[in-house]
Amino acid sequence: MRIGVLCSGGDSPGMNAAIRGAVLRGVDVHGFEMVGFMDGWRGFHEGDLIELDRTAVRGLSPLGGVVLGTSRVPPFEAPIGDDVEAGLAPIEAKMEQYGIDAFMLIGGNGTQTVAQILSGGGIPVIGLPKTIDNDLSGTDFTFGFDTAVSIAAEAIDRLRTTGDSHRRCMVLEVMGRDAGWIALHAGMAGGAQVSLIPERPESIEQVSEWVLSVRDRGRSSLVVVAEGFKLKGGESVVRDGLDGYGRPRLGGVAETLAPLIEQHTGIETRATVLGHVQRGGSPTAFDRVLATRTGMAAADAARSGQWGTMAALKGDRVEMVPLEEAVGRLKTVPVARYEEVRLNFG
Ligand SMILES: Nc1ncnc2c1ncn2[C@@H]1O[C@H](COP(=O)(O)OP(=O)(O)OP(=O)(O)O)[C@@H](O)[C@H]1O
Numbered sequence: 165m166r167i168g169v170l171c172s173g174g175d176s177p178g179m180n181a182a183i184r185g186a187v188l189r190g191v192d193v194h195g196f197e198m199v200g201f202m203d204g205w206r207g208f209h210e211g212d213l214i215e216l217d218r219t220a221v222r223g224l225s226p227l228g229g230v231v232l233g234t235s236r237v238p239p240f241e242a243p244i245g246d247d248v249e250a251g252l253a254p255i256e257a258k259m260e261q262y263g264i265d266a267f268m269l270i271g272g273n274g275t276q277t278v279a280q281i282l283s284g285g286g287i288p289v290i291g292l293p294k295t296i297d298n299d300l301s302g303t304d305f306t307f308g309f310d311t312a313v314s315i316a317a318e319a320i321d322r323l324r325t326t327g328d329s330h331r332r333c334m335v336l337e338v339m340g341r342d343a344g345w346i347a348l349h350a351g352m353a354g355g356a357q358v359s360l361i362p363e364r365p366e367s368i369e370q371v372s373e374w375v376l377s378v379r380d381r382g383r384s385s386l387v388v389v390a391e392g393f394k395l396k397g398g399e400s401v402v403r404d405g406l407d408g409y410g411r412p413r414l415g416g417v418a419e420t421l422a423p424l425i426e427q428h429t430g431i432e433t434r435a436t437v438l439g440h441v442q443r444g445g446s447p448t449a450f451d452r453v454l455a456t457r458t459g460m461a462a463a464d465a466a467r468s469g470q471w472g473t474m475a476a477l478k479g480d481r482v483e484m485v486p487l488e489e490a491v492g493r494l495k496t497v498p499v500a501r502y503e504e505v506r507l508n509f510g
């Protein structure tokens with residue numbers, strides 16, 4: 165069997181370790197041939213691919229980013245309509261040209277949606293979940309999330325000392341387009357006084373009240389905010405331009421929030437946007453292990469013909485779940501998880 169590996173969506177620390185895990189198990193143990201398409205579907209469309217063998221994946225586990233590259237280039241020339249067979253014909257023709265029998269698709273919700281479309285059309289595919297946002301359903305944690313949280317928690321620690329020295333309120337913006345997992349976990353790890361998430365709008369009056377109560381206790385506030393957070397009655401803060409998939413680019417909510425907090429509290433406030441720093445660099449040991457196990461489980465699933473599934477973390481086990489479990493709805497922060505931290509805001 166010859167398997168094509170392809171990454172799409174934003175990168176996520178651990179993708180290299182996942183590729184290595186899949187190749188070590190797939191090529192060396194199961195005797196597959198494996199190839200990697202460069203820059204996601206671009207490489208597939210243009211025939212830009214490399215052989216993946218033990219040498220190709222040497223030393224990859226600690227490396228951030230992804231050696232194959234990733235992109236949001238669309239897989240299909242046009243939206244797949246009712247005639248799925250016709251819609252997938254160009255992909256099947258290319259698979260034949262490259263001698264590919266199956267895919268391993270590494271990506272988030274969008275990528276796994278594509279995996280499901282391919283699988284629905286009879287193309288053998290296995291999904292490997294990644295996203296720093298941890299918003300993919302069907303799995304407990306995605307690799308990359310732990311790394312992003314560690315980086316964000318360190319940023320909180322650092323902002324804290326300068327904020328305390330100047331008696332300022334510091335606002336840190338982290339990623340999280342639709343789900344506030346990074347803000348929630350980094351805020352908890354760093355002891356943030358307020359964590360704001362996309363799932364739960366708050367009013368500026370409420371945020372200011374928390375910041376003032378911290379000041380009244382003689383402390384300075386650290387507010388962590390997910391990029392997708394909206395003030396009550398407000399909209400997401402967007403930057404100019406669209407991402408590769410045509411969605412507005414988020415970012416800048418901290419810069420909107422900081423002057424408002426300053427205005428409402430009279431406390432000097434500064435904003436920091438952590439941005440892509442939280443997606444870069446070496447994965448944590450946790451993410452390396454999770455990613456390697458994900459890759460190995462995907463190779464085992466290919467060996468046993470479990471197509472149309474995704475390698476998911478369930479408790480301490482990596483199990484194959486149907487792609488339907490992963491797509492369709494995002495894994496957002498449950499109300500109870502937010503409420504338990506909100507009780508201590510301020
Ligand atoms: N419903 C869909 N139909 C066709 N193609 C899709 C669909 N959803 C996503 N895609 C394609 O898959 C690519 C990857 O999806 P997306 O950009 O959402 O990244 P992702 O895998 O969800 O990762 P991230 O966590 O970075 O969002 C998109 O850029 C797009 O080309």
Ligand SMILES: O=P(O)(O)OC[C@H]1O[C@](O)(CO)[C@@H](O)[C@@H]1O
Nearest residue numbers: 174295296297339340341407414
């Ligand atoms: O700048 P890019 O690569 O489009 O990605 C930004 C997006 O990626 C994500 O981290 C998801 O991977 C979102 O939280 C964020 O909006």
Ligand SMILES: [Mg+2]
Nearest residue numbers: 173272273274
């Ligand atoms: Mg997505």
